[in-house]
Amino acid sequence: MEIKMKIDSKSFVLNTLSQDASWITNKKIFFTLGHQLTQILVYLIDQYKYFEANNALRQDGSFYISNIDLQVYNTMNESQIQTLKKRGIEEGIFKISLEGIPVKSYYYLNFDKIAEIGATDKTNNELALEYFKKTTGVDIELQVNNKEDILNLNKLSYKELRFYCKRNNITYTGKHKTKNSLIELILEKQCPELLKADFSSVDDISSTSGQKNIHCGISVDEKISTSGQKNIHCEEIVSSEIQWTENRPLVEEISAHNQEQINQEQNTCHVHEKNKKDKKIENLFHELGINFTDTNEASCLLILDKFEGNKILLEKYLISIYNQLKKLTNIKNLPALFSKKLKEIDYSLINKIKKENKNNIEKTLEEQKKIKDEERSIENTNNMDKIIDNFLSLDKEIQENVVNLAEQNYLKENSVINIEMLKAIKKNTYRTYLKMIYFKLLEIIKKNNIKVGETA
Structure with missing residues (x-):
């Protein structure tokens, strides 16, 4: 009952x-x-x-x-x-x-x-995970069983991977500072047989006619099938964060980057071949209904240089210019006016976009700091609970002597405290009482070399 x-x-x-x-x-x-x-x-x-x-x-x-x-x-x-x-x-x-x-x-x-x-x-664990989900929007529903699942893992951010570990009771340490190391840890715990897998069996790569090694900076616009109907571009390889190399462990191939980039993917290609247009920028122009002419490409490269090669910021710039022009009335030739505006670089817009990007990065860093502070606070609370648990397992006489000394020191520094209330808490909720005098308790324990868990 x-x-x-x-x-x-x-x-x-x-x-x-x-x-x-x-x-x-x-x-x-x-x-x-x-x-x-x-x-x-x-x-x-x-x-x-x-x-x-x-x-x-x-x-x-x-x-x-x-x-x-x-x-x-x-x-x-x-x-x-x-x-x-x-x-x-x-x-x-x-x-x-x-x-x-x-x-x-x-x-x-x-x-x-x-x-x-x-x-x-x-439970505390349920509440902590619910709070994290509510405040970050991160909720990972994923089980690792095959290579396709590892590709999905690689799409997660560093923070999301850490959340995945916590949710699945996978303990990571300070040495797991990269996405790659976290993915490796997850595989080790959940599907170790995939750690030694070879990429030569991945369908969308091995179905080529002998082209098993494709590297950004080596083969740009190179055909990967004998029929010649499909081209792989440098920026497509880089933006997917995958470098395909024969006979390498699966995790290393999927996680080409060794640390999560803050809030931005730096989709910058370092290969410059003549007459090879940037596919990502060209696709954006097509979406806007504007031809990606040599003149437009030259203007974009100048603007891209102002953004230190960050194509995401360039995209924001192009879309912003396009939206400004779209609001104007009586425009007979929008593509021509767009090309003209690209030549006349808008430095105020560039500075605005760069500032917004900087603010986003700072906000991300602040969120990361907040997470670390909360983790540290949780760790301190857990340590306190462990020490109190171990203290309560000591001989009753030792406990009583330590508590009396700690209480005396506590009252010396808190002379205005209501002693009757303190006694009531001590009697009714002894554990809460120990938390109140915890730091004085810790001083006595250390001073007298009493072995209590982590204070030993």
Whole structure:
């Protein structure tokens, strides 16, 4: 028979999620809301307890917090705070009432919703994967069984491959810094027989008449069949990120690049043969309904040089020029006007596109940093749990002596803390209590050379 215990959500939230000298974070809330929103929530809970202790709460239980306080005491900028306030309201963990002139923000904590999140039946792993999927849009449904599946793996970004590993319980380390190394690891764990595979059996390559080795920079516009109906161009080989070479392991052939390029594929071909037009640019011109004449090609090469060979940026430039002209009325010959505009290089547009590209790269780097910070925070939380688990396995007398010393040191540095509340937490939720005095606990453990897991 299942017994459901009714809990006081307000008491649960206040006693397990507030902060004194240390941040206390419920893992389920952390994995549901993410690091930054959880930090804001813990700060608001702490402020609620302060106002409640000083009888300063309003009758409806709300309290005033300024935006500058949120920024200063959470080390975040104004833009981050505004975004997190909006997210908090959407998640239903608090409401905000804007009142008076000048406007003041009054916060109402939704204890029922917060307790509901903290008491969910979902595992931490499930919540973490759901949060990652929600915030990144990455959701990999793929099983590796054959060579075609490896081609699909290679289409994933470095970040997506790491997510695939986590989702499939594949442990990667600091040495797996490239797409190639991650794909190799995945194959090793899921389909090791494919690691030694040979590309000579891949249908769309081996069906040539003896042309098994095709390299960018060696064979441009070279026919790969005796009938002569199909041409392979350098940029097509490069953009697919595949170099086909006979008698090489499968993974090495598929992942020609050793690291993920940030937000851009640099589709630059370094082969310049006379009378060989760039297929990718030519196809774009055809899509726009404009002939790719020698004059247009020459203009494109000059513009491409301004973009340091980045063809994606060149495409954006060409499409932008085309769209500008398309808006004009009474144009008798759009292709001719387009060619004329290409000759007159628009440097302001070039700078705008380059700036947007730079901003995208910076945004990507910022997202990568955020992911690393969250991973580091999760790792620290996991280490704390392991040490506390090992500590609780020690002799009871040793535990008691260490806790007493740690508690004394903790109270010395936190003289304003409510000792009765501390005793209540110690009695009712001993593990939470150990987390509160964790750093002082760690000091005593190390000072006395007590072997506790990773502190040994």
